[in-house]
Amino acid sequence: MVWTFSLTGKIERLVKGLEKRQKALLESYKEQIGIFLQDPLAGSVLKGDLSGYKCWDWTFRGVSLCIVYKVFEGDKHIIICYFGTRENFYEEVKSYLK
Structure with a gap:
């Protein structure tokens, strides 16, 4: 079975903004x-307040970025919850997920 994914409303708005401003980042x-x-x-498995979430890291044009997501193995579904830089990562993710 193939994995499916969905985006939170905040991520959908962020991606829509990237379509206009930063197409190369959006493609990455x-x-x-x-x-x-x-x-x-x-x-990577996140810990503490963010336990239950995973993080995918990569570098784009010298900037460390990450995607935070939650995996539902039984449904083979992923919800993408956060996308941004590693700078102030934990604080941003916690406030973003509220």
């Missing part, structure tokens, strides 16, 4: 989703 983001959909369990 989409490419990374394609990679981790092949093995969603390969991402």
Whole structure:
């Protein structure tokens, strides 16, 4: 069975904004989703307040980026919850997920 994914409303708005301003970044983001959909369990496991979430890291033009997602193995579904830089990562993700 193939993995499916969906985006939170905040991520959908962010992606829509990227379509207008930063197409190369958006393409890199989409490419990374394609990679981790092949093995969603390969991402890093987050701990503490963010336990239950996974993080996929990559570098785009010298900037460290990450995608935070939640895996539902039984349904073979992923919800993408956060996308952004590694700078102030934990604080941003916690406030983003509220």
